[in-house]
Amino acid sequence: MSNKYAPPAEWIDGQKNVPGFWKGSYEDVLEVIGSVKKGRVTLGTTSAGGRDIYMVEYGKQGDLRRTATFNSATCVNRRDTDCYANKKGDDIKPCLMLMGCIHGLEFEGTVSLLNLISLLETGRDFLGDEHPELVQAAEKLHLIIIPMVNPDGRCRFPYRSIVGAPFLTFRYYAQGTWKNGELCHHPACKAVHPIKEASDFLGCYFNDDGVNIQQEGVLTMSNEARFLFETAHRFAPDILVNMHGGSDTAGGLLDTSLAPQKLRNEILGLDQRVCTAFAKEGYKYVITSKYNSTDVNFKPQGLTGMLHLCCGGLSMTYESNQGVYVGPDRPDSQVLNHEQIYRTHQLLYAEVFRYTCEIFEKRRQGK
Ligand SMILES: [Zn+2]
Numbered sequence: 103m104s105n106k107y108a109p110p111a112e113w114i115d116g117q118k119n120v121p122g123f124w125k126g127s128y129e130d131v132l133e134v135i136g137s138v139k140k141g142r143v144t145l146g147t148t149s150a151g152g153r154d155i156y157m158v159e160y161g162k163q164g165d166l167r168r169t170a171t172f173n174s175a176t177c178v179n180r181r182d183t184d185c186y187a188n189k190k191g192d193d194i195k196p197c198l199m200l201m202g203c204i205h206g207l208e209f210e211g212t213v214s215l216l217n218l219i220s221l222l223e224t225g226r227d228f229l230g231d232e233h234p235e236l237v238q239a240a241e242k243l244h245l246i247i248i249p250m251v252n253p254d255g256r257c258r259f260p261y262r263s264i265v266g267a268p269f270l271t272f273r274y275y276a277q278g279t280w281k282n283g284e285l286c287h288h289p290a291c292k293a294v295h296p297i298k299e300a301s302d303f304l305g306c307y308f309n310d311d312g313v314n315i316q317q318e319g320v321l322t323m324s325n326e327a328r329f330l331f332e333t334a335h336r337f338a339p340d341i342l343v344n345m346h347g348g349s350d351t352a353g354g355l356l357d358t359s360l361a362p363q364k365l366r367n368e369i370l371g372l373d374q375r376v377c378t379a380f381a382k383e384g385y386k387y388v389i390t391s392k393y394n395s396t397d398v399n400f401k402p403q404g405l406t407g408m409l410h411l412c413c414g415g416l417s418m419t420y421e422s423n424q425g426v427y428v429g430p431d432r433p434d435s436q437v438l439n440h441e442q443i444y445r446t447h448q449l450l451y452a453e454v455f456r457y458t459c460e461i462f463e464k465r466r467q468g469k
Pocket residue numbers: 204205208316346347
């Protein structure tokens with residue numbers, strides 16, 4: 103790599119102190135997937151670089167009695183899309199779809215999802231802790247876990263953890279460099295898509311074709327996004343969480359302007375609960391103002407928005423803290439360590455598990 107952005111030797115040396123529970127590499131995913139016995143493993147697709155992308159399910163889903171796609175069903179009745187997914191049967195469970203590592207350097211979600219799989223398989227996470235309340239809440243769900251959507255990007259980062267890295271090293275690995283060797287900053291990196299031919303070092307953001315899976319739209323350019331769309335369509339999740347990270351950011355949920363205001367208000371309701379849970383333990387959390395879809399600057403939030411359009415579920419992006427210090431001018435900044443980052447995900451999951459059941463019951467009652 104260019105020496106200009108190389109991490110300092112002491113940071114590289116510190117990698118040996120990354121705690122053992124912090125499993126977030128592609129090899130870790132393969133190892134954990136190989137150990138699954140209670141869940142059902144599916145090889146969903148392969149990445150642009152030929153790497154396997156797996157899905158693990160817990161809880162069996164019943165018959166949704168489907169006769170139409172979601173979009174077709176909305177033309178019959180926008181409030182009641184039973185001909186796409188009839189959830190009134192006794193065999194139907196609340197459905198939650200969790201996706202990790204859409205951007206290859208943002209694998210905090212992968213770490214927490216692999217720990218969750220361990221918890222559901224063995225009763226203990228990789229710290230050796232039991233979380234019976236989380237297990238019991240998960241047992242009420244049809245839980246779909248895709249721990250690593252973008253293994254190509256993750257494999258371009260040669261370390262176990264990004265926590266504590268200098269910001270420019272972080273930026274180098276996250277978005278890469280242009281042909282002239284300058285950093286592809288954010289959001290300027292999004293001006294070229296796919297970016298492969300324009301980049302010198304292809305950042306971990308992208309798959310091996312230079313596609314930013316998060317910015318996929320109607321012209322699906324990757325197997326990875328296609329698999330997520332097919333999965334959302336197939337199972338009609340009540341809630342979908344697309345997991346990301348943002349350096350020293352406070353936690354937060356981003357919705358999509360492509361969803362109706364009613365659903366966006368429901369995401370706001372979840373936001374408030376997660377915010378309260380974070381505040382109780384001293385973690386920063388930002389309730390992002392939800393963009394008004396009549397504003398010309400509205401953001402469809404790419405993949406998150408398209409996933410909503412596939413299935414009608416509450417689709418949201420979660421931004422995790424990554425333990426990377428950006429600078430002194432960031433008011434909501436907090437730099438968490440590995441244990442703290444993992445803990446914030448546990449708090450998120452506890453609230454999302456509960457909320458999925460509530461939304462499911464509301465829908466059954468036609469609300
Ligand atoms: Zn991201």
